[in-house]
Amino acid sequence: MQSAKQKVTNMASAAKEHIDIGKAKTQEKMEMATARTKEEREIAEERRKVKEAEAKMSLHESKGEHAAQKMHSKEKHSSFLPGSQAPVAGVYGSTQPQAVVPPPGGVPAVYPPVTRQQPGHKFI
Structure with a gap:
C-alpha cells in the first residue's frame, strides 16, 4: 500500500515540477x-x-521525503516488539559482515563466511 502511495505522491510532485x-x-x-x-x-x-x-531540486527533495515516509511506515509496522532482539546478521538477507564479540571468558563463535552469488547464476 505504501508503494502505491509513494508512486502517487511522486507523480504529484512531478506534475508540480x-x-x-x-x-x-x-x-x-x-x-x-x-x-x-x-x-x-x-x-x-x-x-x-x-x-x-x-x-527540479524540490522534486528530488520531495521524492526523498516520500521514500523516508515509506521506510518509516515499514518500521512502524515491524513484527518485532519493543525490547525484543532483532534477527542475527546473515539470517534474513543481511550480507554485511558484523563484528563478532567473544563471550566473556570464552572463545568467539566462528561462522562460515558469507559468499555472494555471481551475476547470472541463479542456481548453484
Whole structure:
C-alpha cells in the first residue's frame, strides 16, 4: 500500500515540477518582451534557469521525503516488539559482515563466511 502511495505522491510532485517550469518559461517570455537590452534578456534567461533548477531540486527533495515516509511506515509496522532482539546478521538477507564479540571468558563463535552469488547464476 505504501508503494502505491509513494508512486502517487511522486507523480504529484512531478506534475508540480512541470507546472513550476511552465511558470518560469512564461515569466521569462514576459520579461523578454519587456526587455530593452541584450543584458536584460540574458538576465531573464538566467532567472528561468534558476527557477527550473529549484523546481527540479524540490522534486528530488520531495521524492526523498516520500521514500523516508515509506521506510518509516515499514518500521512502524515491524513484527518485532519493543525490547525484543532483532534477527542475527546473515539470517534474513543481511550480507554485511558484523563484528563478532567473544563471550566473556570464552572463545568467539566462528561462522562460515558469507559468499555472494555471481551475476547470472541463479542456481548453484
